[in-house]
Amino acid sequence: MKHLVVALALFAAPAVADSPCCATGDLGLVVERATGSVLLIDRSERSALARIEGLGDLSHASLTYSPDERFAYVFGRDGGLTKVDLLERLVVGRTIQAGNSIGGAISDDGELVAVSNYSPGGVKVFDAETLELVADIPAAGKTIGLADLPGRRFIWAVWDTGHAYLGDFSGEGPVITDLGHIGTNPFDAVVTDDAHTYLIGLFGEKGVTAIDLWDKEPKPVRFLKDYGKKEEDMPVYKMPHLQGWAFTEGQFVLPAVGQHELLWVDRETLEEKGRTAMHGQPVFIIAQPASPYVWVNFATPRNGVVQVVDSRTHEVVKTLEPGKAVLHMEFAPRGAEVWVSVRDDNKVLVYDTRSFEKKGEIEAQAPSGIFFTARAHQPGL
Amino acid sequence: MKHLVVALALFAAPAVADSPCCATGDLGLVVERATGSVLLIDRSERSALARIEGLGDLSHASLTYSPDERFAYVFGRDGGLTKVDLLERLVVGRTIQAGNSIGGAISDDGELVAVSNYSPGGVKVFDAETLELVADIPAAGKTIGLADLPGRRFIWAVWDTGHAYLGDFSGEGPVITDLGHIGTNPFDAVVTDDAHTYLIGLFGEKGVTAIDLWDKEPKPVRFLKDYGKKEEDMPVYKMPHLQGWAFTEGQFVLPAVGQHELLWVDRETLEEKGRTAMHGQPVFIIAQPASPYVWVNFATPRNGVVQVVDSRTHEVVKTLEPGKAVLHMEFAPRGAEVWVSVRDDNKVLVYDTRSFEKKGEIEAQAPSGIFFTARAHQPGL
Numbered sequence: 001m002k003h004l005v006v007a008l009a010l011f012a013a014p015a016v017a018d019s020p021c022c023a024t025g026d027l028g029l030v031v032e033r034a035t036g037s038v039l040l041i042d043r044s045e046r047s048a049l050a051r052i053e054g055l056g057d058l059s060h061a062s063l064t065y066s067p068d069e070r071f072a073y074v075f076g077r078d079g080g081l082t083k084v085d086l087l088e089r090l091v092v093g094r095t096i097q098a099g100n101s102i103g104g105a106i107s108d109d110g111e112l113v114a115v116s117n118y119s120p121g122g123v124k125v126f127d128a129e130t131l132e133l134v135a136d137i138p139a140a141g142k143t144i145g146l147a148d149l150p151g152r153r154f155i156w157a158v159w160d161t162g163h164a165y166l167g168d169f170s171g172e173g174p175v176i177t178d179l180g181h182i183g184t185n186p187f188d189a190v191v192t193d194d195a196h197t198y199l200i201g202l203f204g205e206k207g208v209t210a211i212d213l214w215d216k217e218p219k220p221v222r223f224l225k226d227y228g229k230k231e232e233d234m235p236v237y238k239m240p241h242l243q244g245w246a247f248t249e250g251q252f253v254l255p256a257v258g259q260h261e262l263l264w265v266d267r268e269t270l271e272e273k274g275r276t277a278m279h280g281q282p283v284f285i286i287a288q289p290a291s292p293y294v295w296v297n298f299a300t301p302r303n304g305v306v307q308v309v310d311s312r313t314h315e316v317v318k319t320l321e322p323g324k325a326v327l328h329m330e331f332a333p334r335g336a337e338v339w340v341s342v343r344d345d346n347k348v349l350v351y352d353t354r355s356f357e358k359k360g361e362i363e364a365q366a367p368s369g370i371f372f373t374a375r376a377h378q379p380g381l
Numbered sequence: 382m383k384h385l386v387v388a389l390a391l392f393a394a395p396a397v398a399d400s401p402c403c404a405t406g407d408l409g410l411v412v413e414r415a416t417g418s419v420l421l422i423d424r425s426e427r428s429a430l431a432r433i434e435g436l437g438d439l440s441h442a443s444l445t446y447s448p449d450e451r452f453a454y455v456f457g458r459d460g461g462l463t464k465v466d467l468l469e470r471l472v473v474g475r476t477i478q479a480g481n482s483i484g485g486a487i488s489d490d491g492e493l494v495a496v497s498n499y500s501p502g503g504v505k506v507f508d509a510e511t512l513e514l515v516a517d518i519p520a521a522g523k524t525i526g527l528a529d530l531p532g533r534r535f536i537w538a539v540w541d542t543g544h545a546y547l548g549d550f551s552g553e554g555p556v557i558t559d560l561g562h563i564g565t566n567p568f569d570a571v572v573t574d575d576a577h578t579y580l581i582g583l584f585g586e587k588g589v590t591a592i593d594l595w596d597k598e599p600k601p602v603r604f605l606k607d608y609g610k611k612e613e614d615m616p617v618y619k620m621p622h623l624q625g626w627a628f629t630e631g632q633f634v635l636p637a638v639g640q641h642e643l644l645w646v647d648r649e650t651l652e653e654k655g656r657t658a659m660h661g662q663p664v665f666i667i668a669q670p671a672s673p674y675v676w677v678n679f680a681t682p683r684n685g686v687v688q689v690v691d692s693r694t695h696e697v698v699k700t701l702e703p704g705k706a707v708l709h710m711e712f713a714p715r716g717a718e719v720w721v722s723v724r725d726d727n728k729v730l731v732y733d734t735r736s737f738e739k740k741g742e743i744e745a746q747a748p749s750g751i752f753f754t755a756r757a758h759q760p761g762l
Contacts, residue, residue, distance in 0.1 A: 022404075022405070023403075023450050023468060024403070024404045024405050024406050025406065025448060025450030025754060025757050025758070026448045026450075043448070044448055065406070066406075067406060067407050067424070067425055067713075067714075068405075068406040068408075068425055069404050069405065069406030069407075069450075070404035087403050108713075108716065109717045149671075150672060150715070150716050150717060151717070170735075194629075196630060196673070214673050214693070248575075249648075250631070267630075268631065289575075289576075289760060290576035290760035291575075291576065292577070292595050312595070332448075332489075333448075333758030333759070334760045335531050335576075335760065336489045336490045353531075354531070354551075374755075374757075374758035376714075376755075377715060377755035377758060378714070379670060379715045379716065380671075
């Protein structure tokens with residue numbers, strides 16, 4: 001029987017070994033920015049399940065999920081687009097599709113993945129299953145603020161020319177609409193959670209541009225006309241991260257540029273409603289689900305702190321010191337916890353959002369972005 | 382080699398057979414109200430995967446998901462609480478916990494499942510893993526409008542006494558707070574998507590009661606003081622389903638009671654903003670994600686129609702006729718499709734929300750409620 005047992009061990013072992021965890025609803029990925037890897041985490045267990053390597057330069061990276069939550073599409077600074085299988089815990093596809101890239105998005109139906117490139121400038125669109133190139137839309141400069149819109153569409157803007165574009169990929173071939181000049185040197189943009197408005201931050205002049213996406217003919221409108229840099233030569237690292245703008249009931253909240261302040265804006269009138277003095281230059285402002293609060297982290301060198309602000313009073317209600325270099329925060333989808341990446345402590349910390357008690361910590365190598373699979377179900381993420 | 386091959390076939394076969402589908406992000410369940418069964422569906426494939434039987438009386442039923450999306454907790458009219466495993470496609474737990482029950486909820490941390498009972502009246506709370514009873518909160522009547530709140534809490538009201546209660550289960554033992562008298566014969570209630578407000582419909586008098594849940598001491602406030610039934614003896618089936626109230630940007634929209642109208646209400650001022658004349662008595666009004674639209678179905682006998690209304694203009698933009706007895710609608714989480722249950726045609730139809738084209742249909746036995754796993758990540762669902 002010995003050779004039979006051995007043969008069974010050879011053939012059967014992979015099948016009877018511990019199956020990879022199957023339900024995907026409470027999984028997540030943490031970008032490990034120094035080692036080109038992502039850490040697969042289980043949110044319910046508050047633990048790491050696996051490290052997946054070979055994702056190239058992730059010093060600036062983001063990712064998006066397929067509708068079934070099985071796959072992550074990771075967009076790396078080096079122009080890499082990597083498809084990761086969360087169940088097999090492997091890289092299952094990878095293409096270096098540009099020289100320098102800053103982000104991407106997946107269409108609402110999960111069929112197409114678009115990537116936003118600096119070099120060469122433009123947007124490339126790939127089949128989400130095979131990573132085959134399906135469209136190449138060159139731009140006269142660096143593309144920024146790429147986001148998905150309902151109906152297999154994408155929107156983006158171009159730093160060098162100040163134009164915004166809407167790409168409709170729902171028909172036979174792409175239909176690209178120029179939405180016009182939106183301002184000088186748009187540096188980032190974001191779509192509101194209801195896909196109503198595209199908000200574009202400007203580096204080259206004051207103000208913010210809004211485009212009403214529900215209009216039959218969307219047009220750029222300038223608001224917050226005083227918002228912006230005070231000096232010509234502001235260092236790039238002080239530019240606020242628009243992905244970090246929070247949308248709370250009735251208000252937007254955004255970082256005041258080059259100041260240690262939050263700016264609260266009425267969603268309907270686009271007028272300023274108030275300001276909050278903060279610990280440092282805000283980088284990410286993230287709304288805690290099912291609550292009136294937003295949580296804020298800060299730019300170096302004051303980046304050891306996180307503050308919590310009440311959107312009703314515009315006041316700071318809590319200041320936490322998670323550790324050295326807080327790069328990102330991600331909430332449990334229903335708001336009970338917040339996960340905080342602390343790069344220089346090589347940890348992700350988990351806090352209870354009501355008691356502020358630390359509930360767990362996970363070892364990670366220079367962690368930056370944290371992304372839970374629930375993002376698969378949110379427009380614009 | 383023959384016996385070796387046979388042995389491998391015996392031991393290896395279960396492992397190499399088709400594995401149950403693993404990623405759970407695009408799964409869903411359809412309640413089959415006449416046969417005590419639920420149909421497991423794959424949203425991306427637009428197909429049914431399995432029928433799971435033995436869930437008792439589902440003539441009125443709802444369900445909620447565990448945070449990892451693996452389990453559904455089904456609340457049946459007969460007081461049954463059934464735990465269904467979506468990966469194993471089995472009932473893995475069941476208890477008849479009351480004589481008559483109308484719904485339930487899961488705590489934000491996924492630890493507790495609460496059930497709302499008519500007979501005996503009260504709320505029972507179970508361990509989500511084992512279905513062991515952990516708390517029994519009797520009420521002086523039928524409990525309605527049970528919903529989860531952040532921090533392992535639940536809220537509900539009592540038809541007979543008109544009181545609302547907040548139950549905090551985050552500590553050693555339950556702490557129940559009486560929120561006071563909220564109106565005569567509350568028949569249903571719902572929590573807004575940001576867990577800000579508890580809205581309670583009244584059967585015994587005009588008006589709607591709102592409770593601001595973000596207050597340190599939440600108090601009932603009456604609004605829409607003319608809203609309600611015109612005659613004393615209004616048939617029960619005409620009572621609007623508050624789970625069907627939609628929350629769109631800046632507005633609530635609810636069915637006018639006993640009339641063929643939608644009522645639009647300003648979220649901030651709680652004042653009426655407009656009305657829309659409809660095909661019939663609205664039952665469910667559901668906001669299409671990432672759009673300005675709400676979709677509406679109707680009470681018998683005018684229940685073969687679905688209408689789409691623009692929340693900006695308050696006008697009907699489309700009328701569809703899916704078939705006989707449209708009971709429920711559920712959107713793909715990012716809004717690209719709507720799934721419609723058509724009870725008397727024994728089908729679930731899938732429509733593209735932009736073109737209104739029918740994209741698919743799935744055979745189902747007297748389908749009613751449709752629930753996608755993305756609900757696991759939304760407060761109050």
